[in-house]
Structures are given as structure tokens and as C-alpha cells.
Amino acid sequence: MAMKTSSAKFKERVDEGLHNDFMRLAVSSAQERLHGRRLTAVDELGSWEEWRSLGQEIRQHVLANLDFYLHQLAENVSKRGGHVFFAETAEEASGYIKDVIVGKKAKKIVKSKSMVTEEINLNASLEAIGLEVVETDLGEYILQVDDHDPPSHIVAPALHKNKEQIRDVFKEKLAYTQTEKPEELTAHVRGILRKDFLSADVGITGCNFAIAETGSIGLVTNEGNADLVTALPKTQITVMGMERLVPTFDEFEVLVSLLTRSAVGQRLTSYITALTGPRDEGDVDGPEEFHLVIVDNGRSSILGTEFQSVLQCIRCAACINVCPVYRQVGGHSYGSIYPGPIGAVLSPLLGGYDDFKELPYASTLCAACTDACPVKIPLHDLLRKHREVIVEKEKMAPFSEKMAMKAFGLGAASPMLYKFGSKMVPAAMSPFKTGDSISKGPGPLKTWTESREFPAPGKESFRDWFKNREKGGNPS
């Protein structure tokens, strides 16, 4: 799956989201659960603001010295017998991985969860040459079995489905005969996946954070599937976004703490694994061959721009879990594998404005995302900056909006014009009035009045009242 998950127009996707009551209920209840758990985990840790500042500092330091740490990481991976490949594009990354797999004459690949492999469309390119690719994260597996349904969330990819829907998918695709109990659903998949782990030739993982000083790969899961992906197959390929690294294990510890608490409200996840290179002599398990693919795919062109802070992201999805817009429309409405506030900032940067120009507008700029971010990315401000680029640089804003804003600019900069305008507004609106409000508004007010009343401007403006009062007129 590439970044873009749908060819439907933004408005059509949103309409579909808004009318999918099952999905909306699943999303809002997941949000509430995760929100509560996150707050508890954050309170329990204490000094949260200091932790956030530390997280931000670490991420900013790494980005400021990215060339140094990438070099150090590559050196240390090589020293431990691993292969490192820097991929500038998605195609280069997929191409390299394909070559490794074909070179091994491999047939079956098991994968643990990885957003960057979604981004580079890896599964499709491997399947296109006849390889069997099995996702082993339960959420990803559900989606894969359901005819490659796109993920709607970066941590809980199948968040949009409820357990009854999952049961039905399993019945249809996996000859499942039990109930919708999560334990039964999971046990069934576990039985299937065990065989896949044992028979796979290659294991592919993502990377939560690589540790530059030791050349290690840090993986965080609750299911332990990443451990099997990296322990059993003979060849391991790890794919990472080029910004996903830390200097040493000290910083790894801080970021993992922020990640697990922010993502799922856990002190730690069940498995936190650090792997260094291929199997050493005397090791009982681990791959014979290890490849690290470091993916740029547009990231380096974000460096040094006003959007650089988005690269601080540790993919915890806290912003998604508090977003009131995501809550209403769900992940698929964003049309990107990266939904929610982080997706609305990142998708246009990595995938371009042509496909994703509406996303920065899918926000009230309420700043819940900014507040929740454990590494202090000013997400709402980056969304606004995107709008500025769309209007002022890309010149993609609709003509009517440009004219309205020009008029606003003139009116707001000139008291004379404002006065004139404010006298005109009540007159212009009076044909639409019923009592003191407007039920069917003209022009841009139409969408507002589809669900609510719009107040008719008062007979007397505040400034007129104040003036009369100063003159000793009758204060009402």
C-alpha cells in the first residue's frame, strides 16, 4: 500500500466516514479508552512537561546532527556484520529488498508492523513477483485478510473495525467458526501464524528507534511477533525512516517511555527488543543475515524547512487519539496511511499537495494534538503553515475564498470600510432572517445552516452602543 489509500475525492471519503455509524462508534470509544489510559500513565510518571521537553530536546538534537548519527549507525551495523542500504526513494528501497529476497530464493516473508513499509508500498511489490507476505501484527493481519483494507490508525491499524466485523471477516476468509470474543479470535490467528513463523524464509520489521552508538534496532510490541520475525527466519530485513534513531540507549529509554505511555497508556509494552546485527557465534537464534534499509523518501527535503519539527515524530498516535475531527471522520477519510493531525501534516510533505491539499484544512486548530504530543511538535501550527503555503506559494486556494479574504483584509485594515461593511451586513442578511436568526444561509453560510442557526446581526452594534453611552444617550 502506498501512502495514498484511496482514489475517491476528499469530500466523498469524508461523506462515507460521516455516514459509517459502526466505524464512528468504534473510533470514539477507542479514543475515550486510550485518552483515559494515557492520562493515567502520564500522571503516574509525574513531571510530564519535563519529560516532554527532554523528548523534544533529544529529537531536535538528532535532527540537527542527523548526518553524524546516520553515519555512526551505519558504521556500527556494518561492524557487527550487517548490511546497510540508504534508499533515496520508495522504489529504491523496495528494489533493494526485492533483490535480497530473490537472491535468497525465498518464498515466504513474515512481517512485523511497520508504517514505512506501507509508505514504500513494499507488500504490493513483493506480491507482484509471486512472494507470499504475511503480516503478523494482529491488526495488520486482520486488514490483510480483509482484502488489504487500508490501515486507519498508525498504532491500531484496524481501529475502525469492531469485533463482530472481524469475526465476519474471519468466517469468510479463514473458515473461522467461533465467536467474536477477542481471545478466541486471537487464538485462531495465533495458530495460523505459528506455522508461518516457522516456515518463513525472510523476516521484515520496521524500527521504532535505532541506536547509533551500538548499531542496534529497537522494537516495541505487545504481541511479541517482532521477536519471532527476527528470531526464526534466516534473513532479517529492517526498514526504517531515516530520522528514527537515537544516539545511545539512554535516549532510547526516554523515548520508549514517552512512546508507550502516549500510544497505549502503558508504562512499558510487553516486549521491548533491541537487536544488534546477525546471529553471533554461540547465539541460539537470530538471523544469519541482517539488512538495514534506511529510507529517505522525501524526509531530507523537510530538513531545514519550517516543517522540520514534524520529523521529531515518534509515531505514538497520541495526536490521533485526541483529535476531534478524526473522531468524526475516521482514518480512511484522510486517504493516507498517515491519518489524523500527524498525517495531515506529514502526508502533503511526503506525498505532495496534489493528493493531500485538503488535509491541513481538516482541523479546527483546536491544538489538542499539540498538547498531546510527547515530543512537542507544534502540530496545529504546522497545519496552519501548510495553509499558508497552499495559499501564498502554491496558489491553490479557491478564487471565491481568495476574494473573500481580500475583502476581509481590506475591511479589517480600514475602519472606514469596516464601518460601511458592518452597516451593510445586517441589510444584506435581512432577506434570510427568521426572527433573530438565519436558518438557510446564502453562500458560504449554507453549510453552517445545514446543521445550525446563524445569528442575525444585531440592530445596534456594540460600538454604536458604546458611543451613544459616552454621549450620555440611553444605555440599554
Add this chain to the structure above:
Amino acid sequence: MKVTLFATCLVDLFQSNVGKATVELLERLGCEIDFPESQICCGQPAYNSGYTKDSKEAMKKMINTFADAEYIVTPSGSCAAMFKEYPALFQGEDEWEKKAVSLANKTYELTQFIVDVLKVTDVGATFKGTATYHTSCHMTRLLKVKEAPGILLSHVKGLEMTPLPDAQNCCGFGGTFSVKMGDISGQMVEEKVCHIQDTGADFLIGGDAGCLMNIGGRIRRKGEPIQVLHIAEVLNSI
């Protein structure tokens, strides 16, 4: 104490009663109110829509309008937060940056001013009824005014406050968002109004005219008997 009122364009055009209540309340608390006529709008609608250059003209106008003020007080957390953004916007533009910093430093949202500057927690208001409070996003998250409204309301005689479930979620206003993405906005405000109904409160109180227009518009459309009030109106009831 001399206070220069920044009424905001929404209050000026649509909610003059909020402006009146603000003036009367501050006067009762011993302030002398000045309202410079050349004030218009803080520029936020254009700025948040990406029209930064266009909005800066309006901002310069506001900077000059309030240049001589000692305290600028506004019955809106959102517009106060916009004033606080000015220094970042004029960064590097010597003269304007200095003026913007000065403007930002003397700007207060109404309840923040009463509690932090006037050091008053009981304004002597009486208001009979059960109410719930909508915490505006810009007031709480951008301006970081979280306690002041609650402190002031807790001292209003006869007023019983009941908590609003999911209070942290935005009401769906978002300025131009409410017309640009009207259908999403409509669903957001519907959820907010359902929560307000669930509290059983007779009144919804808030501190930002934009949110109140949005929530109030939905309440009216549904024909609910809940009355929507700006906090200035409640604090001005004696």
C-alpha cells in the same frame, strides 16, 4: 484602573450584549473603560486560513490602535491568543516586532484579567440556575487560561455548576472550518450539544463568542430550551 477594551468583531457585530456586560462588569470592579473606535479584527480568520500577508495589515492596524493602552482586555480567549501570536509574526521587523511584543504583554482575556490582575475571585454576582461550562480550546490550550473562569463562576451566588463530559473536545467551530468543512463541523457540534443535554443544565456558559455562536446555533436548531450565555453576562448579573 484604566482598561482598554478589545471587543472583537464577533461581539461588535453579533453579540453586542457580551460587550455591554463586559463594560458594566469591569466598571463595577472599578475600572475605567476606553474603547478605541479604530479597532476592527485581530486578523485571525485570514491568518488561520493561510492568508498571512493579508492578515498582517489588519494586525498592524490593531497594534497602532492599542499602542497607548495600559491594559488591553477582551472577552475572548481566542482573540487574546491571537494578539499573543503577533510577536512571532513580526519577528525580524524591528519596529513592528517591538510594538507587537508590547501589545502581547499587556493583553488579557477577561477572566484572566479579573483573577490575575484585579486579584478578584468573587465579583459579587448572583445568578440562579444550573449551568455547565464549555472550555474553549484557544483559551485553555493556546492562552493557557484554565482556572480563572471556574474560579469566578464558583463564587456566583445561586449558580450550580455541573461538569460537561468530554469537555476537552472542540465544539467544531474553528472559524472558517465551520463553513469550509460544514458537515464535519456539524457532527462535532452535535456531539457537543448531546453532552450538554446530558448534563441536564439549563444554561451553557462559555468564554468565546465563536464557540457560543456555534453551540448556540445547534441548540436552537434542535429546539432545546438550554440558554447560551457568555461568562461576562453571568458575572454581570447582580
